[in-house]
Amino acid sequence: MTATPVTARSMGTSLARQDGREKVTGRAAYAVEHGFDDDPTAADPLVAWLVTSTTARGRVERVDAHDALAHAGVLRVLDHTSAPRLARTDDAELAVLQDDVIRFRGQIVALVLAETAEAAREGARLVRVHQAPEAAQVTMADGEAYAPEAVNAGHEPDTDDGDLDAGLARAAVVVDETYSTPHEFNSPMEPHAVTAHYDGERLSLWDSTQAVHGVASTLAPMLGLDVSAIRVRAPYVGGGFGSKGLPHAPEVAAALAAIAVEGRPVQLAVTRQQMFALTGYRTQTTSRLRLGAEPDGTLVAVGHDARSQTSRSKEFVEQTATAARMMYAAPHRRTTHRVVPLDVAVPAWMRAPGEMPGMFAHEVAMDELAVACGVDPVELRVRNEPDVDPETGNPFNNRRLVECLERGAARFGWADRDPAPGTRLVGDWWVGTGVAASTYPALFMPGNAARVRALGEGRYAVAIGAVDIGTGARTVLTQVAADALGVDPAAIELAVADTDLPAATVAGGSAGTSSWGTAIVQSAQRFRADHGRSPDAGAETTATTEGYPDMERWALHSFGACFAEVRVHRHTGELRVPRLLGVYSVGRVINPTTARSQLQGGLVMGLSGALHEDGHRDHRHGHVVTQDLATYHVASHADVGDVEAEWLDEEDPLATPMGSRGIGEIGIVGTAAAIVNAAWHATGRRVRDLPLTADAFL
Numbered sequence: 221m222t223a224t225p226v227t228a229r230s231m232g233t234s235l236a237r238q239d240g241r242e243k244v245t246g247r248a249a250y251a252v253e254h255g256f257d258d259d260p261t262a263a264d265p266l267v268a269w270l271v272t273s274t275t276a277r278g279r280v281e282r283v284d285a286h287d288a289l290a291h292a293g294v295l296r297v298l299d300h301t302s303a304p305r306l307a308r309t310d311d312a313e314l315a316v317l318q319d320d321v322i323r324f325r326g327q328i329v330a331l332v333l334a335e336t337a338e339a340a341r342e343g344a345r346l347v348r349v350h351q352a353p354e355a356a357q358v359t360m361a362d363g364e365a366y367a368p369e370a371v372n373a374g375h376e377p378d379t380d381d382g383d384l385d386a387g388l389a390r391a392a393v394v395v396d397e398t399y400s401t402p403h404e405f406n407s408p409m410e411p412h413a414v415t416a417h418y419d420g421e422r423l424s425l426w427d428s429t430q431a432v433h434g435v436a437s438t439l440a441p442m443l444g445l446d447v448s449a450i451r452v453r454a455p456y457v458g459g460g461f462g463s464k465g466l467p468h469a470p471e472v473a474a475a476l477a478a479i480a481v482e483g484r485p486v487q488l489a490v491t492r493q494q495m496f497a498l499t500g501y502r503t504q505t506t507s508r509l510r511l512g513a514e515p516d517g518t519l520v521a522v523g524h525d526a527r528s529q530t531s532r533s534k535e536f537v538e539q540t541a542t543a544a545r546m547m548y549a550a551p552h553r554r555t556t557h558r559v560v561p562l563d564v565a566v567p568a569w570m571r572a573p574g575e576m577p578g579m580f581a582h583e584v585a586m587d588e589l590a591v592a593c594g595v596d597p598v599e600l601r602v603r604n605e606p607d608v609d610p611e612t613g614n615p616f617n618n619r620r621l622v623e624c625l626e627r628g629a630a631r632f633g634w635a636d637r638d639p640a641p642g643t644r645l646v647g648d649w650w651v652g653t654g655v656a657a658s659t660y661p662a663l664f665m666p667g668n669a670a671r672v673r674a675l676g677e678g679r680y681a682v683a684i685g686a687v688d689i690g691t692g693a694r695t696v697l698t699q700v701a702a703d704a705l706g707v708d709p710a711a712i713e714l715a716v717a718d719t720d721l722p723a724a725t726v727a728g729g730s731a732g733t734s735s736w737g738t739a740i741v742q743s744a745q746r747f748r749a750d751h752g753r754s755p756d757a758g759a760e761t762t763a764t765t766e767g768y769p770d771m772e773r774w775a776l777h778s779f780g781a782c783f784a785e786v787r788v789h790r791h792t793g794e795l796r797v798p799r800l801l802g803v804y805s806v807g808r809v810i811n812p813t814t815a816r817s818q819l820q821g822g823l824v825m826g827l828s829g830a831l832h833e834d835g836h837r838d839h840r841h842g843h844v845v846t847q848d849l850a851t852y853h854v855a856s857h858a859d860v861g862d863v864e865a866e867w868l869d870e871e872d873p874l875a876t877p878m879g880s881r882g883i884g885e886i887g888i889v890g891t892a893a894a895i896v897n898a899a900w901h902a903t904g905r906r907v908r909d910l911p912l913t914a915d916a917f918l
């Protein structure tokens with residue numbers, strides 16, 4: 221069954237956040253705030269505290285829990301000799317406390333259970349872990365790179381079209397530079413946290429996750445439970461950015477602890493410091509960009525060779541070079557990914573994996589090409605627009621990059637720009653402006669289902685296991701359901717974030733609203749076909765998405781243009797970003813208020829990556845030493861100037877029946893490049909390594 225495009229009535233309006241009142245009044249219970257007072261089957265919760273390794277590689281010889289157990293309030297200490305056994309241990313990240321192997325510093329090696337958080341924390345401090353270290357490889361220089369079979373999201377590691385070397389040899393102008401991005405860490409407001417309760421048959425989790433069904437389906441086979449024996453709920457989640465997209469070791473640890481103390485719920489909050497080893501991160505990347513062009517800037521060759529690291533225990537490869545495959549027209553193109561395995565924490569998703577570091581490199585290289593050719597950087601991008609998707613040969617569904625660039629240029633005041641760098645001094649500040657393009661695929665995840673049930677008197681219950689991680693999903697899905705059923709949003713009772721509801725995929729890949737919303741639309745349309753406009757109370761339809769969108773026929777992507785103004789202090793090198801503007805083509809915007817927050821949040825995270833975020837790895841032990849928000853800097857209010865996001869007025873029925881595409885990630889893409897390009901324009905100094913710090917300008 222395909223879907224009929226939905227007429228927008230509520231969509232496009234700023235319906236207030238459905239969970240705003242609970243959140244601002246403090247009544248929203250996050251994962252470890254779930255209470256059991258009204259559950260007669262559950263005893264008082266215990267608090268779990270993780271103990272982690274301090275060596276990068278080796279063995280746990282012995283866990284001495286004597287002093288910890290002597291501490292008042294401490295009940296149990298679990299280690300690899302005493303934790304419940306898992307049915308499957310093939311995932312080395314998730315096989316917590318199953319063997320004595322230390323795979324990275326910061327790995328869970330014991331877990332303390334106590335009556336209070338204070339006792340659990342003190343107990344964890346008193347556990348002595350005797351470790352036998354072995355030689356470890358923890359820096360990129362230590363290891364040999366290999367070509368992975370695939371990179372994140374299943375992309376081919378390498379592509380080769382035309383003849384890159386011949387194209388570069390013939391090109392009148394060549395840019396050949398290497399760019400780098402550092403280790404970056406997701407820093408959501410709510411650290412990872414889970415409450416687990418095992419009653420002897422069923423395991424219940426209240427988890428801070430982006431995917432309740434994903435957690436259940438991953439944990440069930442590991443725990444040897446039927447998936448129906450695990451119920452996962454995530455009513456409120458304080459952000460994730462990808463770090464909560466897949467279950468990580470702490471969730472397994474909490475489940476094992478709950479099984480060990482059957483009957484008593486267990487609350488586990490990962491500390492901010494522990495997040496730097498246990499909940500994924502963006503690896504450092506280097507990108508060699510080779511752009512060959514005609515004198516007027518028309519590209520003839522694009523080469524992007526990306527290099528990153530992974531952990532030896534579990535492979536994750538940032539898909540850094542994938543955007544270079546579809547961004548601009550060029551007859552000759554080669555992209556490669558190589559990866560070095562290290563004895564370090566397991567990397568994973570961070571907002572726009574691949575596109576963020578890859579487009580940083582590509583869009584700074586484009587700025588360098590514009591300078592080399594003497595072509596305006598907006599005009600350079602316009603000249604390199606492809607007719608069809610260079611990667612697949614398919615037509616683009618809705619490629620409006622040029623309009624984003626032109627509208628942004630007009631609004632930003634680009635026309636008056638003097639292209640010469642280092643020529644505008646205002647007081648003690650060098651001032652410059654820069655631009656970069658943004659892109660993100662319009663992903664769609666199959667297998668979502670939604671249930672529509674008539675409640676009588678024109679009201680409807682709509683249910684799907686989607687998770688609102690603070691994005692506004694509850695709100696926009698209410699709008700989608702209202703329009704799909706042709707009723708007012710006040711007539712919709714939406715239930716989400718529970719595995720007892722129809723299956724939903726992850727709040728990730730900027731595909732949540734697209735994928736879940738399509739399931740709601742298809743279910744609503746099937747409901748109307750089955751039950752008509754005046755259904756009896758109790759009439760119900762559940763449908764699973766199918767037949768949408770047509771990925772074989774169309775190249776489905778979103779685009780944007782980011783403009784930045786940067787000021788660099790001529791004596792101290794201090795950088796300020798007084799203005800950021802992003803103009804996006806993202807299909808229909810379902811809710812302007814929540815969408816603006818998403819896009820501005822992406823811009824601020826891009827600013828944060830441009831100026832601050834920098835995970836420093838200790839090259840003896842392989843852990844990140846900047847493991848809190850005092851030393852791992854993220855943008856604060858004082859860093860954020862005038863950040864504006866706007867979008868083209870459009871709808872894209874090829875992407876979804878709502879006419880929308882995803883908006884969660886595109887705001888971070890290209891932003892750091894626009895800032896670096898503006899810093900060059902301000903000072904004449906070209907920085908190719910993030911973050912951009914004051915010392916580069918002295």
Ligand code: MOS
Pocket residue numbers: 430460461462463465569570571572573727728729730
């Ligand atoms: Mo986002 S990195 O797709 O959760």
